[in-house]
Amino acid sequence: MGAAIEVKGLRKSFKDKEVLKGVDLEVKQGEIFALLGSNGAGKTTIVKVLTTLLAQDGGTAIVDGYDVASKSDRVRHSISLTGQFAAVDEILTGRENLIMIAKLRHLDHPRQVADNMLQRFGLTEAADRKPSTYSGGMRRRLDIALSLVGNPRIIFLDEPTTGLDPEARIEVWKIVRELADGGTTIFLTTQYLEEAEQLADQIAILHEGRIIAGGTLEELKKLFPPAKAEYVEKQPTLEEIFLAIIGKREAN
Numbered sequence: 001m002g003a004a005i006e007v008k009g010l011r012k013s014f015k016d017k018e019v020l021k022g023v024d025l026e027v028k029q030g031e032i033f034a035l036l037g038s039n040g041a042g043k044t045t046i047v048k049v050l051t052t053l054l055a056q057d058g059g060t061a062i063v064d065g066y067d068v069a070s071k072s073d074r075v076r077h078s079i080s081l082t083g084q085f086a087a088v089d090e091i092l093t094g095r096e097n098l099i100m101i102a103k104l105r106h107l108d109h110p111r112q113v114a115d116n117m118l119q120r121f122g123l124t125e126a127a128d129r130k131p132s133t134y135s136g137g138m139r140r141r142l143d144i145a146l147s148l149v150g151n152p153r154i155i156f157l158d159e160p161t162t163g164l165d166p167e168a169r170i171e172v173w174k175i176v177r178e179l180a181d182g183g184t185t186i187f188l189t190t191q192y193l194e195e196a197e198q199l200a201d202q203i204a205i206l207h208e209g210r211i212i213a214g215g216t217l218e219e220l221k222k223l224f225p226p227a228k229a230e231y232v233e234k235q236p237t238l239e240e241i242f243l244a245i246i247g248k249r250e251a252n
C-alpha cells in the first residue's frame with residue numbers, strides 16, 4: 001500500500017524561533033501513526049501544516065497524494081482534524097452539532113448521518129442535551145464523531161485523550177482501533193507513552209525540531225537496553241534478595 005502522508009525536510013519558524021528544523025516522516029495507508037514529543041516540541045505545528053491550517057517555511061508535505069501547499073482544497077477533502085482543544089459548539093445540542101457538520105459537508109440525509117454517529121459513539125441518550133452537560137469523555141467522543149462525519153480517509157487526532165480518565169481513554173482507543181480496522185489512516189499526537197504502545201503501528205519521536213527515532217514499538221525497543229522499569233516490576237527471586245542483602249552488608 002502507498003503512503004498516506006509523506007513529509008520531507010519540513011521547516012517552520014515562529015519569528016526567530018525555529019520549531020521544525022527538517023522533519024521527515026511517512027505514514028502508510030490504514031496505519032496508526034503516533035507522534036511523540038514533549039510540550040512545545042512542535043507536534044501541533046506539524047498537525048497544522050498537514051491539515052493546511054499553517055503554511056510551512058520549507059520542505060514538502062504530501063497528504064493523500066496532494067501537496068498541502070499547492071493543493072490544500074484537495075487535501076481538505078481527504079482529512080479531518082480533532083484538535084487539541086475541543087471544537088464542539090456549546091449552544092447547539094450534540095445532535096445539532098452533528099447535523100450542522102453533515103450539512104456543511106453537503107451530505108445527503110444529515111439527520112440520519114447524525115443519528116448513526118450518536119449510536120456509534122454511545123451518545124444517543126445525551127443527543128438532545130448541550131455539550132456543556134457532558135463529561136470530558138463524552139465531549140471527546142462527540143468531538144471525534146464530528147470529525148468523522150463524511151468518512152474522511154485520514155484523520156488527525158491531536159492529543160485525543162489528554163485530560164481523560166483511564167476509562168474514557170480506553171473508550172477513545174477502542175474508537176481509534178475500529179477506525180483503523182476499517183481502513184482509515186490515523187495520525188495522532190500524544191504525550192502518553194502507553195497510548196502509543198497500545199495503539200500505534202508506527203511511532204516517531206520529535207525532539208529539537210527533528211524526528212530523532214522512528215519505527216515500530218519492537219524496533220524502538222531494540223534501540224535501547226532493557227528498561228530499568230522492567231527490573232523494578234519483576235518480582236525479585238529470593239536469591240536476588242539474598243544477594244542484595246549480602247552485598248549491602250559487605251559494602252558497609
Ligand SMILES: Nc1ncnc2c1ncn2[C@@H]1O[C@H](COP(=O)(O)OP(=O)(O)OP(=O)(O)O)[C@@H](O)[C@H]1O
Pocket residue numbers: 014015019037038039040041042043044045046084191
Ligand atoms: N502561532 C505561534 N506563534 C508563535 N509561536 C508559536 C506559535 N505556535 C506555536 N508556537 C511555538 O512553537 C513551539 C511548538 O509548539 P506546538 O504547539 O507545535 O508544540 P506541541 O508539541 O504541540 O506542544 P504541546 O505538547 O504542549 O501541545 C512552542 O514553543 C510554541 O510556543
Ligand SMILES: [Mg+2]
Pocket residue numbers: 043044045084158
Ligand atoms: Mg500540541
